[in-house]
Amino acid sequence: MWRQLTSHWKLHKYSILLVLASIALYASFAYNLQREDFIKLLTLCIALFFLCYKIIQFQKWNFKFLLGVGVLFRLVFLFAEPNLSQDFYRFIWDGELLNNFKNPYLYLPKVLIEQKDLPIANAQELYNGMGELSPKFYSNYPPLNQLIFALASLLGGKTILGSITIMRISIILADIGIVYFGRKLLKNLNRSPHLIFWYFLNPLVLIELTGNLHFEGVMLFFFIWSLYLLSIDKWKTSAVVYALSILTKLVPLLFLPLFLTHFKFKKSVPFYAIVGITTTILLAPFYSSEFIANYSETVGLWFSNFEFNGSIYNIIKHTAISFFDAKPWELIKAYGKITPIITISIVLLFTFLRDNKNLNTLISSMLFILTIYYFISTTVHPWYIIFLTLLTLFTNYKYAVVWSSAVILSYWAYGQPDFKENLWFLFIEYSSVFAIILYELITQRNKKRLFCKN
Template sequence: MMLLSCVFYYTLAYHFQRTDFIKLVGLFLGLLVLCYKLVQFEKYNPKFLFAAGVLFRVIFLFSIPNLSQDFYRFIWDGTLVSQWINPYLYTPNQLLENAEIIIPHAQELISGMGELSPKFHSNYPPLNQLIFGLAAILGGKSIMGSVVVMRLIIIASDIGIVYYGRKLLKSLNRSPHLIFWYFLNPLILLELTGNLHFEGVMLFFFVWSLYFLSKNNWQLAGIIYAFSIATKLLPLLFLPLFLNYLGWKKSLYFYVIVGATILLMVAPFYAPEFITNYSETIGLWFSNFKFNASIYNLTKSIGVHFFDAKPWEFIIAYGKTIPYLVITVVLLFTFFRKNQNLSTLLTSMLWVLSFYLFVSTTVHPWYISFLVLLTIFTNYRYALIWSGLVILSYFAYSNPNYIEHLGLLAFEYIVVFTYMLYEISTQRNKK
């Protein structure tokens, strides 16, 4: 099983084009089966499972990501940071016209980003930018060098997740082998290690912070939680949920620690234009882009067919409602659910994040990685099912116009929602 998994991962890393959807699904399906069997047969042998996970990641070490173009922007931003240029103040297109600023491989990076990214300001938080800068410095002005450095950081983060994840599982009286449903998950390997998405770094700080919370060291947990937010903004969603867990007084101090730490990391990048540029770029993700959406696609179909709504107007209007819907759900879970123990808190986080992804207009496969990690600390497993089905969304890359197959997306979400409802029903019956 381990050898066959290596062959499949090697093929995905070095002998695969993202337009070959059938090959992707075939290899991914095979890896899902092999992952299941590995954890099933070797769950009492954590050293073997850990070694297997590290080996699978090392296979990707010198490969160029083939399912995502984002890493070109990472390298661009990192090059700016390494030259003490604020990446939040200029778009790549603006800098390309500035002859005084020299960006190694500038044209290759711009071309690699695609059409959209060069037009917009960077939307990656400050700690992520510092990691990009470190990769640019250690990478020796080489695209491959930067890729290798970033990949090593992501691999190290996943190893950290295993270390603190096992400790956290033990403190919750759960089997520590459950962490390998994350560590050996093909989606995690392909999207984080393979395609260089920094959700793994965010999740490392997130799990590390929760581990300190489980030990009642909420002061240090607050600092580390801020690191998680400063890598990816998503953990911001969960901040109100700490009110019941920590109590009003401690939670207030916790929020002050988180806020102060974030401000310290933002300070080197601050400029009068920073907030405007950053917020405008973030806003685009809610109202301009669409990929692998569920509820949005359903409501759009109803709006277009029954109310004669224009698609481009509908996505803007829908995007403006998302923040209000998500805030409402977060507040409901904050004030109407007793998040007084860590298990309940983690389950609330799972539901809040699930709702956010269900209503979002853009759900890239790597977004599911947070759910995959959260779910192993709860009694629910629908996120693992979703991690196996979300690969179907890559059908869009198999055609030059990036047209999604709504039938495949419907199948993906029908299975996920059905299994989720089944689990909810089962858990209620147990109670």
């Protein structure tokens, strides 16, 4: 036994030291960081991205080592309260409502909190933790997300930390599932299976999903599982799983039209039917006459009321204000009406102008659609980039991995009054991303030309 440990140390001592350093930094991040301390936050993130790169570089063919390290990093956060996001308070609130047979899509927290007999554990603490905005709006989290919230509330022992721990475990299990199906999908696409660890060990993924309890990871688990099922021609089961992805987060709705040209009309109709039926069955318990209006109103706010880390929108906004004396509140509402039209047009262009029959092409179409959507969006939270980061691993593009590190600059706003953004930081973030995208597009185009000549 001692000889084995000694031998293992000699073979992997540098990697083990890097892992120990990472654990120390993640612990500092989880338990000793105030989000207003941007310098410390930025320093920790830069160090963690460097260590991630070196660990994968040294151990990229050692699956068990990287899997174990990724799980270990996640366990560091297990009992920490999220420090960059307060969304978890609303998650627990919605879960408590559901466990008390109240539809979270029909009740505003600011109204419920006035009831004397409100059957929600820690109601006042949860309400205060949500901040000023969330209590004013109906819940915008899809049904499968709500079920996870309810499970966390049920098993959390009526404590906030208990509910946090249950939610965190579900996110960790989802990430392990992504590694499992992601490696299989990479092999089926004739790509190196170690690439999945650029997701699994990515500091942004660990910080925002495991750390801050965003459920993109659960959505991506179902999404990657669905794509894997497509790769082995189990498209009916894939449709069911794809619906589960939508019912966790709505983003995969963007890609539904692409399946029309992936399957052609004859097979796409039953695929859409299965997605629709699965979605309807899981939506049915929440449905009421007010549900659609409330949910649509809340989702619509993201297009016309909120702004954070936007790129093209910020250019248009500051140009309009500087040269045309535009009013910001009027501009964002007008821009919010145009954005869905542009998004739908882009989706249709990629649907009918690309041959999406091949799974590689289908995934790259998804990548480009989501990238353009984020470029024109008014709000791009750091955890949104995680979807792109995972998608790029199945393509010849890597710009989203770079974006996952550059987006850390947007955290500057977290420590400022009214979340005031630093435009120079946004310029650095997006100029680096645009430059790498341009470089990769030119490189891929040249490779295709060379291949065609040969």
